[in-house]
Amino acid sequence: MKAIEFENIGKQYRLGLVSTGTIKHDLNRWWAMNVLHKEDPYLKIGETNVRSQKGHSEYVWALKDINFSVEEGDVVGIIGKNGAGKSTLLKLLSRVTMPTTGTIKVRGRIASLLEVGTGFHPEMTGRENIYMNGAIMGMTKAEISRKLDEIVDFSGCERYIDTPVKRYSSGMTVRLGFAVAAHLEPEILVVDEVLAVGDAEFQKKAIGKMGEVASGGRTVLFVSHNMAAVRSLCKSGVVLKDGMFNFQGTANEAVDYYLKAYADNYSGLPLEEIPRTDKTNGLLKFVDISFLNEANEPITPHCGKFLRIRLKMKVEKGADQCYVAIDVNNMYGDPIMNFSSHITMDEFKLTPGIHEADLDIPKLPLTAGIYRLTLWANAKNPLISIICGDCLRDVIKLKVEEDDFFGRGKNIGSHLLGKVVLCDYSWSVH
């Protein structure tokens, strides 16, 4: 049975400030709709929501033509870049604001967690705020009283429970807020990124609680940038892009789709043409990268085998001092390793022309999987103050195949759950 159904949902926003100019549009709209009985004239215009591009219209569609439904008991992860419309979707579902077009149909009581601790009043004690917050979320006083001990226990703020919340540390406030939220019992739970708060211990607790809720047969909609959390908590996933519906599938498929779409943004483009995000001094530019073996033949990198990464650089003006570095990040952009010529004290002097820099890794210490590389060159010239020669962040994909790292006849797969760096070691027992 369907728990939620989105039909043709759209949400339009007006950009800029509300001021004297706005009233003209308001009057126009009122005239067209109430006197001439036509459609809202400003609904026809508006552009899709591409944040970084300069647009021509004052109106944008934060969401447009969203059609999908959620089955009862499903746990749906909603992913997408910043500004893709994830939070707007949740806001519509939580009835914080109304859609411009379309209908949302819901079966069951919704509790939305767009923030923890909504309605907390700094002057009131923790206990009073638990009641306040719970009631705002739709609980009755009796329900809260019944769960009070559990909530206090979960928050770990027992000692401070009769102290005004203004004396709490920010972490404690969040814990208290989440504790209340975790004890809601709605049929549908809508959660926006609340796991990104609190210390590591509490995050673990929060994720555990989310998992509990998810496995309890309730319908959950979960917006997050934490791909690992989406993978582990959600059953299915939805990808939004620029306010449009992009992909729906299982959670793993959706995460893969999203990451691939992100990484493949520039695939096929020569390195030279990829837009740089950092300010560079133009002394040199990366033009190519290749993965080679000892005989300089192109290969697919294998775990535990020799890998030579060759960077081809075009040097525009001479550089007196130059360092090159490659950062290895995982799919989520978290840094894992760094190969820097600055650390190894390898310094180059470059003359104008094409140069090649080889990084030799005798035994690739990464488990199978996909990584992203950041290429970086530091080039100094007495005449130019910026030292960044060139920088390409997270664009190059490094795919490592599984192989027999330890030479013991066993391939090391990608099952190490995020623990991806290997080195030679042995165990002995005495």
Place this chain on the structure above:
Amino acid sequence: MKDDWTLIIKPHQKLWSVDLGEIWRYRDLIQLFVKRDVVVQYKQTILGPLWYVIQPILTVIMNMVVFGGIAKMSTDGIPQALFYMAGNVCWLYFANCLNQTSNTFIANQNMFGKVYFPRLVLPISTVLSNLLRFGVQLGLFIAIYLYYYFNGSNIHLGNMFSEPSFLTPVLVLVLVLVLVVMLAGLGLGFGILVSSMTTKYRDLRILFTFIVQLWMYATPIVYPISMVSEGTLRTLMLANPITSIIEAFKYITLGQGYFSWGALGYSFLFMILLLVFGVVIFNKVQRSFMDTV
């Protein structure tokens, strides 16, 4: 199967789509908001709830000096302290309800932006929490009343139309209750209307704060309406729905004032229409105010 959705969210709704049952379901929240308003107001003050009493006392003393002392305005033979207290207690309740509810959207935008609950819960709880303050101030009024009563002042419960008076203490109580409900209703009605109209264009809000100040002088608080002779001015003053309530309150409790069922009926009708209109507008605005506030 087709019709068992519990909630349908769509861009437009019927004009009158207020779900009173839903507000009733949120009564615990109303209660908590009331408690919060009361508890929080005088936190970290030494005198605490005593301020409920100090405020009107200072106001009345000021009135006695300026209007009674300097301007020598009539109080219809009622002791000044009692006369000013009667007007101010009622007016303060109305003005507090009005000022606080007229801020509903702007003051609570953070909360409204994060979670849904029937928005009317907030102005309703504001009106209720002010009731407590009103009650304390009414107690003060009664204390002053008793003081003058036992000191032989010329005050008595108003006699309705002719002797013998049928204005029994029970009827006084009922009438005062009705008057309070009317004050609350008018304060709430004007408040939610203003709060709805000021979310997008804030001009009105600036205008409004001093309209309330001026409004007090257009209402017989510091003077009796008997000072205003028959004519356009008096008609205009009676068009102010608060006038008949304040005058009726003075008549019932002090025996001096203007009491007319017609004028009260007018105020009551005004309140009903205002509330219906206010709730409709409020409801329309609350659906999308997060985008414009």
